[in-house]
Amino acid sequence: MTDTDDQSLPPIKNRGSKILLGAMARYGTIVGLGVMLLIFSVLSPRAFPSVSNFTNVLNQASLAMIIAGGLTMAVIVGELDLSVGFNASLAGVLVTGLIVQNHIPIFLAIIIVVAVGALIGVVNGLIVTKARVNSVIATLGVGTIVVGLNFAYSAGVPIVAGVPEVFKEISLGRFHGVPHNIIIMLAVMVLLWILVERTSIGQAIQAVGGNPAAARLSGINVDNIKIFGLALSGACASLTGVLLASRLGSGTTSAADSYLLTAFAAVFLGSATLRDGEFHVFGTFIGVLIIAFGFNGLNIFGAPTYSQYIFQGAILVLAVGLSSLGRVLAES
């Protein structure tokens, strides 16, 4: 028993492969992003690796980033939010409607719309925590109601005429050459990161996602934290919808619906990044970049539109696979 040094241990056989697998699960997404950038740069040295293309990709990715960042808040507290796409579409219609038809000042209109988005999140949260409805069902139901409200408000007709240039400028303008969207996106992501990683609320958010029973018995109000997470998800979704309307110069009934899939793919890719199957803001950031650059590459090489769907669906499945692989390895 006195002999506790480990030098006499026999060589360990399958340790190498396990470490390799673990590394693949943790750094796979980042390495994948790097390899993808490298391949695209080599194959298309003129079009791909340029400042203007990268700026363009980031600009395009900004909206997906914000909605995925919000969704990250929902999944960290352990709930899925399927209403984000519909929520964002409503926000686009509502913000243009308020500005064009009700002549509400742009700034105020945006605040109202983001508040509505957050409110939709709160409704999701109340249904999930108080009525104990599974979040998939709750947010699918609420999301469908939101679609209905959207059609009721707009009658399905896009609001195009009379959208002021100032409103379009929010998304299209640049600050010292950097598109506004990128700046807004970075600000949102940094704030979310600080919230989750560096605040007491963030600790509570992570605890609720990790083990709600233990969080509750540590004195954390689990229901409130879940509602808060879903409210943030809703607020970010509506901000995305506002920026999309600004970029399109119109409020269109189902403009943002497709962000749902992108956001989920990014969030799950992110959970396979650096941490073993845990959702986190920086991971989501990487996840969105992978999807955005992937799309960009497909475009540059003239891949047909349908390939984007195949790419995105495959990424989603791959991401969830990587994420659960990470979790399995973390447990062993």
Added chain:
Amino acid sequence: MSDHSNISGARSAPPFLTAKSIFKSFGGVHALKGVGLDIQPGEVHGLVGANGAGKSTLIRILAGLERPDSGQLMLDGKDIVVENAQKATELGLSFIHQELALVPSMTILENIMLGSKKESRMGMVNWPAIARKVEPIAKRVGLTQPLSTNCSKLSTADNWLVSICRALVHESRLIVMDEPTASLSAAEAERLFAIIRDLSASGVAVLYVSHRLDEILDLCDSVTVFRDGYLVTNFDKASLTRDILVEAIVGGAVESQSIEPQDFSSAEVVLAVQNLSRYPRVRGISFELHKGEVLGLGGLVGAGRSELARLIFGADKKDGGKMMLNGQQYRPKNPSAAVAAGIGFVPEERRTEGLILTKSLAFNVGLANLSQLQLSKFLPLTNQRARSKLAHDTIAALQIKAQGIDAPVGRLSGGNQQKVVIGRWLARSPDILILDEPTRGVDVGARGEIHRLVRQLAADGMSVLVISSEPDELPDLCDRVLIMSEGRIVRELAGDQISRNAIVEASYAQDLAKTA
């Protein structure tokens, strides 16, 4: 002691299962450093050791859930490789874990046959024929419920019986039982022991893993002791005493630490509970908890003690009654209200209710102290320095063995995990600390440390409510003991009255009265 491979010898029959020089490491941590084990056919073999000694790892290797880094496994003298759980079953090895692998919504019969080949007729499972075969087995282990009963309706003890039936259906030659009595009452445990002896007599070997040394001494034909991943020694029943066993587990004699109970009846009342109820488990409970007092709640599993604790902590809603905390009306809406009012709670199930296993020690300790760790009252940013200081202080104060404050708590041993759950409350210095089974699944050494800590906290003025199903534990800790039975307080023991026998006797008084 340095001779790991020597397994004491003069046995007539060759062992039926042998494990030799097993090494296993996880990441950089060496869990097993050359352990071994010999099991004779039909013997009850005890496996003991502190948490983290490597018992579970060896069992997982036998079960095919882990592969050893090196070493040899032999069955009937032939080398075997257990690649997966299915292979273990084929080899005749069955495993019953603390968390039973039963599907609650399925019937006894379906659970027993889970994963085994089922007799079928015209492509459909022939349940009546299977039932006829299983019935004698169920009878043999004393399972009295009809086989069509859902497992969700069974007690923990009956669920154990179902698991044993499953092992017998597979014609297992070895059944490994991990902490079988942890959630059984004494009567249920006795029933299980009878079944184990019966199995043993009919040639089925049992590898019995437990922290409860009295059971080991009583039941086992031979005992293997692990410590820190090494094989310490192997005992025959004849050469075994409790002291020898404890010394082998801990690596030194443990001082006994019975206490002198004090009378707090004239001390300030911190918590007064009046007629508190939540039916059917808690029925009109009244008691007072005094400042600096350690009050024990004894009784059988299912007596309503944990439910009472949850009511006090605001985790469940009461049906009636009232509570006064420091002279004020106290109605906790939820646990966070209870925490704010100055109560800390260490739940019974530390892995599922106490800890977030994937998160770090610092994270888990910080959970109950989030507002204290903020940079300022109005800015919810966490003070990272204060957070790591809190974690380091907790490690030092409770002598937690951990690889730094950022290692996931899931990797710590049971005793150290329990210290983390307790430690999270200490920084808040709550007026009342409720401990539900504070040393369940905790090794002898850590148990002593936790007991000392509780006494120290009480000496510093904290009031402590301790729930324990081990009659040995409360006399080591408590100034006063309340015995609960069927949701009511049936006896109060104070001063010299507190003893193991008095607690056991009072716990069963109700049962005895009923059968009489």
